[in-house]
Amino acid sequence: MSVVQKAESYVFNLFKDKLSPDYIYHNFNHTLRVVNNAKLIASEEGVGEEDFEALVLAAWLHDAGYVVSDNEHEEESCKLAVEFLRENNYPEDRISLIESLIRVTKLGVEPQTHLEKIIKDADCCHFADKNYCNLSELLRAEWKLTHHKEFTDMEWATVNRHVLSIKHRFFTDYAQKNLQPLKEKNLADIQLAIAKLEKDSKKSSKEKINKKKLEKLDRPERGxxxxxxxxxxxxxxxxxxxxxxxxxxxxxxxxxxxxxxxxxxxxxxxxxxxxxxxxxxxxxxxxxxxxxxxxxxxxxxxxxxxxxxxxxxxxxxxxxxxxxxxxxxxxxxxxxxxxxxxxxxxxxxxxxxxxxxxxxxxxxxxxxxxxxxxxxxxxxxxxxxxxxxxxxxx
Incomplete structure (x- = not known):
């Protein structure tokens, strides 16, 4: 069994046994999505075999730290990655590379190398996903469970617009050419949703707002x-x-x-x-x-x-x-x-x-x-x- 296959099995069992069920977004499904995106972008960017393996390993291990804490989870992920890779006799210089790739997935950290740009884009590919709205609602529900943060529809749409338009950008040539247009479409959909919410807010009377709140209590939450x-x-x-x-x-x-x-x-x-x-x-x-x-x-x-x-x-x-x-x-x-x-x-x-x-x-x-x-x-x-x-x- 290759080290990549061992990493997949390790992360699957780690999340199955130790990850809190409250993490309904940052779970194995999210990690698998990042791995697939990393493989796709690395292939399109012409990454060599050795660096390709390092990227895939970093993608498998980048969110392992959530089993310990979601606060500075990148550092916890690095600790677990180092422990796993050393147990499998992985070269020390490649372990250091994987640590740097995991750390760059932290929000706000600017990638410097080509590999860092690839994993950064892979971790953010959901911004260009056709199911972005559903994934976003899943994250919204997770924050409610883990941090007791609640957002109105308008607040959540505004947060998403700010992240997509201000906080995030793609770095690799492949992502800029293929993913950026899809991200812009999602951004446009969010803007339309905000406009509709503003229009509904102005037209709705106090009685209609109260009725809507009561109906919402009776409806299952989308998350x-x-x-x-x-x-x-x-x-x-x-x-x-x-x-x-x-x-x-x-x-x-x-x-x-x-x-x-x-x-x-x-x-x-x-x-x-x-x-x-x-x-x-x-x-x-x-x-x-x-x-x-x-x-x-x-x-x-x-x-x-x-x-x-x-x-x-x-x-x-x-x-x-x-x-x-x-x-x-x-x-x-x-x-x-x-x-x-x-x-x-x-x-x-x-x-x-x-x-x-x-x-x-x-x-x-x-x-x-x-x-x-x-x-x-x-x-x-x-x-x-x-x-x-x-x-x-x-």
Missing amino acids: IDTMFRITLNNHTRLSDIADSKANILLSVNAIIISISLSTLIPKLDSPNNAHLIIPTLVMMLFSVVSIVFAILSTRPKVTSGTFTRKDIEDKKVNLLFFGNFYKMPLGEYEWAVNEMMKDRDYLYNSMIKDLYFLGLVLHRKYKLLRITYTIFMIGIIVSVALFIYAFKMM
């Missing part, structure tokens, strides 16, 4: 909706990754067994090849066990697919999971969903349960995958060792 959507997307992506890894193991072990059956097994009848019997059987045994565990990690669990009206009235059914309703008539399902939508607590609790049980499925998949990879690794080592021993004894 919470965004949190559920992004968390669900993250769960789905992780599930796809697990299935992909299981398919890779299935394919590799199937190839090993196929080659063994077609090449090695027919030759074992010969007395001259008797020394190959045990190594071959051991290799095939480990491959079969690996295939079994890989299948277990992807095997679906089927539920009853039915519910009763009493279950809906008692709020015992999660209608967001297909396994609870796929055998029910359409009319019953429509009635049940309408009942759920009338009850805000029932609706949000169903969404929470859906995320929770998806998490349990992910835990089971990754646990079985870990066992599968361990079995496969041990099998390869033991098989190779037995083949070497058999040839020496021959």
Whole structure:
């Protein structure tokens, strides 16, 4: 496994185990977005292989410090990065470079080198994202949870306009050419939103404003909706990754067994090849066990697919999971969903349960995958060792 792959696994497990759930913006999803942007910009800017690796490592580790504190988190990220890289015997001069790349991601710090400009632009690519408004609302909700800072729609729009127009600029040629126009479009959308808010404010009477505030209290906040959507997307992506890894193991072990059956097994009848019997059987045994565990990690669990009206009235059914309703008539399902939508607590609790049980499925998949990879690794080592021993004894 390369050091970049180890960094990805390290950050994923670090955030999973230690990051507060209040950080609904600065989480693994944000880090992954920065990594992908860093790879894209570095490729377009013609960065060499060694510097490309340093950029990607810095992108993976730049927000690791949030598990300690969001105050001066860049310095905490540097400490964790140094510890991780030294454990993996990374060169000291490259570690110093990665530290400088992490520090330059701090708001207000001006990049000096080409690599610093690339990671700075990668960290700020969300300003040019077509979903910038949703990402911005996610950050707004995070600040409310972590710093108890609340903004009106007008205040938040004004803050965003100030950041995009005054505080931020892109540095690399690629970003200036490709991302700046998208950023300017987002800035124009913010300006239109501000103009609309100002117009509505002037036209609204005091009674209408009070009514709007009461309606807003009854509505789910946009930040919470965004949190559920992004968390669900993250769960789905992780599930796809697990299935992909299981398919890779299935394919590799199937190839090993196929080659063994077609090449090695027919030759074992010969007395001259008797020394190959045990190594071959051991290799095939480990491959079969690996295939079994890989299948277990992807095997679906089927539920009853039915519910009763009493279950809906008692709020015992999660209608967001297909396994609870796929055998029910359409009319019953429509009635049940309408009942759920009338009850805000029932609706949000169903969404929470859906995320929770998806998490349990992910835990089971990754646990079985870990066992599968361990079995496969041990099998390869033991098989190779037995083949070497058999040839020496021959």
